[in-house]
Amino acid sequence: MSEWFEIGSIGDIPRLSARVVETNQGSIAIFRTWGDEVFALRDRCPHKAGPLSQGIVHGTRVTCPLHNLVMDLTAGKAVAPDEGCVARYPVKVENSRVFLSLECGP
Amino acid sequence: MKQKLVLVGNGMAGMRTLEELLAIAPDRYDITVFGAEPHGNYNRILLSPVLAGEKTLEDIMLNGEQWYADNGITLQKGKEVVKIDRCNRKVTASDGTAESYDRLLLATGADPIMIPVPGHDLEGVTTFRKIEDVNAMLEFSRNSRNAVVIGGGLLGLEAAYGLLRQGMYVTVVHLLDTLMERQLDSEAGTMLKRSLEESGIQFLMGAETESFTGKDRVEGVRFKGGLRIAADLVVMAVGIRPNIALAQQAGIYCERGILVNDTMQTYDPRIYAVGECVQHRNQTYGFVAPLFNQASVCANHLAELGYAKFHTTLSSAKLKVTGIDLFSAGDFIGDDTTEEVVMKDVSRGVYKKIVIKDNRIQGAILYGDAADGAWYFELLRDQTDIRDIRATLLVGQSHLGDSGHGGKNLAASMSDDKEVCGCNGVCKGDIVKAITTKGLFTLDEVRSHTKASSSCGSCTGLVEQIMAHTLGGDYSETPKLKPLCKCSDYTHDEIRQVIKVQRLTSYRAVMEYLEYRTLDGCHICRPALNYYVIAAWPGEALDDPQSRYINERVHANIQKDGTFSVIPRIWGGVTTPKELRAIAEAAEKYQVPTVKITGGQRIDLLGVKKEVLPHIWEDLNRAGMVSGFAYGKSLRTVKTCVGQEWCRFGTQDSTSMGVKLEKLTWGSWMPHKFKMAVSGCPRNCAEATVKDFGVVAVESGWELHVGGNAGVKVRPTELLCKVETEQEVVEYCCAFIQLYRENAHYLERTAPWIERVGLFYAKQQIVEDAGNRKALHDRFLDSQKYAQKDPWAERVRGEKDAHEFAPLKQLSSRHV
Numbered sequence: 001m002s003e004w005f006e007i008g009s010i011g012d013i014p015r016l017s018a019r020v021v022e023t024n025q026g027s028i029a030i031f032r033t034w035g036d037e038v039f040a041l042r043d044r045c046p047h048k049a050g051p052l053s054q055g056i057v058h059g060t061r062v063t064c065p066l067h068n069l070v071m072d073l074t075a076g077k078a079v080a081p082d083e084g085c086v087a088r089y090p091v092k093v094e095n096s097r098v099f100l101s102l103e104c105g106p
Numbered sequence: 107m108k109q110k111l112v113l114v115g116n117g118m119a120g121m122r123t124l125e126e127l128l129a130i131a132p133d134r135y136d137i138t139v140f141g142a143e144p145h146g147n148y149n150r151i152l153l154s155p156v157l158a159g160e161k162t163l164e165d166i167m168l169n170g171e172q173w174y175a176d177n178g179i180t181l182q183k184g185k186e187v188v189k190i191d192r193c194n195r196k197v198t199a200s201d202g203t204a205e206s207y208d209r210l211l212l213a214t215g216a217d218p219i220m221i222p223v224p225g226h227d228l229e230g231v232t233t234f235r236k237i238e239d240v241n242a243m244l245e246f247s248r249n250s251r252n253a254v255v256i257g258g259g260l261l262g263l264e265a266a267y268g269l270l271r272q273g274m275y276v277t278v279v280h281l282l283d284t285l286m287e288r289q290l291d292s293e294a295g296t297m298l299k300r301s302l303e304e305s306g307i308q309f310l311m312g313a314e315t316e317s318f319t320g321k322d323r324v325e326g327v328r329f330k331g332g333l334r335i336a337a338d339l340v341v342m343a344v345g346i347r348p349n350i351a352l353a354q355q356a357g358i359y360c361e362r363g364i365l366v367n368d369t370m371q372t373y374d375p376r377i378y379a380v381g382e383c384v385q386h387r388n389q390t391y392g393f394v395a396p397l398f399n400q401a402s403v404c405a406n407h408l409a410e411l412g413y414a415k416f417h418t419t420l421s422s423a424k425l426k427v428t429g430i431d432l433f434s435a436g437d438f439i440g441d442d443t444t445e446e447v448v449m450k451d452v453s454r455g456v457y458k459k460i461v462i463k464d465n466r467i468q469g470a471i472l473y474g475d476a477a478d479g480a481w482y483f484e485l486l487r488d489q490t491d492i493r494d495i496r497a498t499l500l501v502g503q504s505h506l507g508d509s510g511h512g513g514k515n516l517a518a519s520m521s522d523d524k525e526v527c528g529c530n531g532v533c534k535g536d537i538v539k540a541i542t543t544k545g546l547f548t549l550d551e552v553r554s555h556t557k558a559s560s561s562c563g564s565c566t567g568l569v570e571q572i573m574a575h576t577l578g579g580d581y582s583e584t585p586k587l588k589p590l591c592k593c594s595d596y597t598h599d600e601i602r603q604v605i606k607v608q609r610l611t612s613y614r615a616v617m618e619y620l621e622y623r624t625l626d627g628c629h630i631c632r633p634a635l636n637y638y639v640i641a642a643w644p645g646e647a648l649d650d651p652q653s654r655y656i657n658e659r660v661h662a663n664i665q666k667d668g669t670f671s672v673i674p675r676i677w678g679g680v681t682t683p684k685e686l687r688a689i690a691e692a693a694e695k696y697q698v699p700t701v702k703i704t705g706g707q708r709i710d711l712l713g714v715k716k717e718v719l720p721h722i723w724e725d726l727n728r729a730g731m732v733s734g735f736a737y738g739k740s741l742r743t744v745k746t747c748v749g750q751e752w753c754r755f756g757t758q759d760s761t762s763m764g765v766k767l768e769k770l771t772w773g774s775w776m777p778h779k780f781k782m783a784v785s786g787c788p789r790n791c792a793e794a795t796v797k798d799f800g801v802v803a804v805e806s807g808w809e810l811h812v813g814g815n816a817g818v819k820v821r822p823t824e825l826l827c828k829v830e831t832e833q834e835v836v837e838y839c840c841a842f843i844q845l846y847r848e849n850a851h852y853l854e855r856t857a858p859w860i861e862r863v864g865l866f867y868a869k870q871q872i873v874e875d876a877g878n879r880k881a882l883h884d885r886f887l888d889s890q891k892y893a894q895k896d897p898w899a900e901r902v903r904g905e906k907d908a909h910e911f912a913p914l915k916q917l918s919s920r921h922v
């Protein structure tokens with residue numbers, strides 16, 4: 001069964017940015033949008049492994065800092081015409097606390 | 107229920123409108139398309155290469171039948187609409203197929219003109235417009251010998267070339283004495299005629315056709331005056347006429363074409379029209395670039411966004427005949443108010459003519475060397491003041507050094523596996539494939555699909571050449587005013603203006619005021635807007651860290667492996683044992699993998715982990731060192747030479763001058779990075795003449811040079827002026843920086859900026875107008891009050907962005 005880990009408060013992640021959670025599955029980027037939605041993706045761009053967490057967040061997308069691939073946070077897929085996808089992880093926010101599950105999404 | 111949209115005319119303009127519409131409003135309409143031709147939509151431009159045997163129908167399909175199915179569009183192919191019933195909002199095709207509409211789009215194109223001389227209906231007399239015409243010509247070319255092309259314009263010559271390639275004897279008949287008289291003057295026309303003759307085409311100039319002879323099939327052409335020549339195939343290419351029959355029948359107001367307003371709407375508000383069938387502000391268009399602009403405007407209104415407008419546009423023309431390099435645009439004849447600059451080199455087969463009025467280009471013809479066509483077209487379109495580049499105007503832009511690329515006809519001869527974009531590792535084959543399989547037309551599309559030319563841009567020219575070659579040498583897209591990005595339609599200048607006038611002090615305020623289409627903008631506009639508000643309202647504007655690129659957010663350069671590099675400021679390149687010791691100690695303490703002397707006279711510590719940054723900064727701060735801003739769109743280095751203090755040739759103290767300028771200007775945010783240098787004499791050891799602002803000392807004072815660049819495109823500086831005192835150097839330097847900060851577009855370095863606005867402008871603002879210079883200088887110093895804070899120290903103290911430098915959480919193996 002999926003186990004939820006508390007990783008901090010939503011206030012720890014400024015709007016339109018990301019923070020990293022280090023796990024033994026590698027770094028996971030936790031994004032927060034302007035509308036306070038939270039998404040978790042593996043912090044590795046499908047292009048050349050750039051750290052997505054360091055990119056500019058806009059809408060529900062992030063632009064990779066290395067070569068500007070645009071990644072859709074909701075789907076974990078690159079926005080066309082870019083191609084590629086990245087693992088998503090379940091996250092939830094309860095009473096301003098953020099919880100992450102390490103059960104890798106589809 | 108969805109609204110119903112019907113498109114009549116399955117060609118280039120109509121289909122482009124649907125593609126644009128689907129991209130912005132995919133679910134708004136149920137769409138039905140009627141096309142008289144029995145195919146999907148193909149690239150009509152490329153019929154010429156099909157005729158020449160260089161391409162097949164499959165190669166030139168833009169929207170195959172599968173595409174319609176995939177997008178849920180009903181295609182009624184091979185069905186000509188013959189009636190529009192506007193009362194009941196219904197169209198009917200000749201076979202009785204009917205469809206009702208809420209909105210109707212007419213894109214019926216144009217018909218080739220057939221001169222009704224006796225015999226024009228004989229077998230073997232054809233026009234050149236559709237794939238069927240091409241197939242018929244190919245069929246004839248297999249069984250017969252003599253082809254006659256009536257019309258020496260673009261289309262006629264492309265037909266003639268194709269038929270020649272198919273092995274026919276080709277004669278081109280032209281009524282006038284100059285070929286392509288709508289694009290060329292007689293000089294260029296004569297040169298063109300000579301090279302086509304050399305390739306085997308014959309010409310009959312000034313000849314008027316009287317009749318075509320033959321019983322069932324054409325056998326000859328007879329001219330006024332009695333001359334008769336043999337012909338097994340006659341191609342009529344004397345022009346086109348907007349196809350307005352259907353619209354006229356339905357009572358929609360037409361003149362030469364179907365009249366539309368700036369939103370592509372006809373007199374019936376439910377009915378739109380685009381393409382060659384349209385007349386807009388008394389003009390009709392016969393090239394795809396303006397038609398595609400119409401398409402995007404029309405899509406904008408069909409999607410009910412309601413803000414785009416079609417502007418009268420200029421077109422340029424090229425001839426798609428292999429081996430002929432030709433370009434023409436605008437008014438290339440001129441009148442008694444214009445002047446012309448001409449270059450003619452018969453033995454090289456090169457002719458260039460540029461028509462100028464009030465220092466602005468009105469038109470141009472290039473023959474034999476058209477590499478700079480796009481550049482002249484841009485100068486023409488933007489009406490750039492060219493007085494500063496007049497002397498070298500005809501030499502063109504390609505004479506400027508270009509690291510790694512260049513060579514004007516490179517694209518054609520390149521093999522597919524040859525790398526074009528060094529930044530993103532994109533080969534020619536990738537680009538060609540993307541263009542042909544995805545139906546790309548514009549540089550932007552090629553950029554986003556392949557990434558070619560999307561980074562440093564030095565291969566842009568080459569990519570454009572490949573596009574031209576693949577698309578058939580002619581697509582020249584360039585809307586007049588380029589929006590900053592896709593999130594709005596406003597240009598850089600419009601946005602800067604609004605920020606000033608409305609006193610907007612945050613990127614969000616700008617986005618709200620201008621009603622941006624996206625919620626948070628994108629990675630292109632956010633950094634630009636953030637800079638614009640800071641530059642306009644120093645001390646007042648809200649600097650949003652989340653709108654800055656990672657390097658500027660954490661004050662270090664991100665590396666390919668996600669680590670960072672640290673470059674402390676070394677004022678004017680002068681350091682001390684104490685500083686060197688501090689750098690060495692920091693490098694050892696934090697196990698920095700690489701320590702490198704940069705090209706900018708300082709030291710780079712590479713491979714530092716993000717968490718370590720505040721610590722290494724703290725140590726460097728302690729030794730009195732501050733951030734070198736090697737990551738910023740800001741002042742980078744001020745290179746100096748040893749100068750008068752040591753050098754036997756030095757005329758002034760260049761080192762101190764460099765340090766002084768750096769102390770004064772560091773920390774300032776700019777449209778792009780900004781580099782300076784001070785050399786102690788004209789031997790110029792600090793390379794001041796390739797800097798954004800370069801100072802060269804001479805016996806009698808200081809020469810001030812601006813707009814240089816040693817990067818992607820090497821451009822030497824131009825002399826702004828000479829001054830005598832140190833105080834003047836400082837004042838001019840600050841004024842120049844401020845002018846750049848207030849005027850340039852974000853990510854535009856001084857070199858392209860100066861080329862755009864002209865050195866003349868900078869001189870006027872800075873050299874000639876002392877009051878203005880002083881004001882610029884004061885504004886700069888004022889903004890520096892808020893800018894000169896060492897970002898490292900602020901972060902070492904934990905005052906700013908602490909969240910950047912620590913992971914949110916470590917989920918150690920104990921947890922997992």
Ligand code: SRM
Pocket residue numbers: 562663664665671673702703704705706707708709710736742743779781796814815816817818819855
């Ligand atoms: C470190 C250094 C190379 C070196 O080892 O010497 C360097 C490194 C980079 N340069 Fe440079 N440039 C360095 C001197 C130069 C110079 C030489 C100079 O300044 O005298 C030039 C040509 C001069 C010029 O700018 O006109 C130069 C022209 C470029 C360009 C092309 C700029 C252009 O307008 O054409 C880029 C790309 C850009 O800025 O978009 C670039 C971009 C870069 C970036 C920032 C690429 C990137 O985005 O990651 C590199 C960062 C590496 C890093 O993390 O440190 N670098 N770069 C030099 C740092 C100097 C310093 O002390 O700050």
Ligand SMILES: Cc1cc2nc3c(=O)[nH]c(=O)nc-3n(C[C@H](O)[C@H](O)[C@H](O)COP(=O)(O)OP(=O)(O)OC[C@H]3O[C@@H](n4cnc5c(N)ncnc54)[C@H](O)[C@@H]3O)c2cc1C
Pocket residue numbers: 114115116117118119120140141142143150151152153154185186187188213214215216234235236261264349352380381382383391392393394395397426578579580581
């Ligand atoms: C050989 C050739 C080379 C060219 N080269 C270039 C070039 O290099 N650069 C350039 O910019 N331009 C070039 N052009 C011009 C360019 O192809 C046209 O400007 C462009 O195709 C016009 O687009 P359109 O949609 O208005 O018309 P079209 O592409 O002609 O589409 C109109 C369509 O509507 C259909 N239609 C008409 N009436 C009806 C009806 N009543 N019912 C149903 N369907 C109907 C027609 O059959 C046709 O398929 C070239 C043209 C030709 C023929």
Ligand code: SF4
Pocket residue numbers: none
């Ligand atoms: S340091 Fe400069 S020249 Fe070297 S690879 Fe990076 S951007 Fe290119």
Ligand code: FES
Pocket residue numbers: 045046047048049050064065066067068069
């Ligand atoms: S690594 Fe992300 S775009 Fe290249």
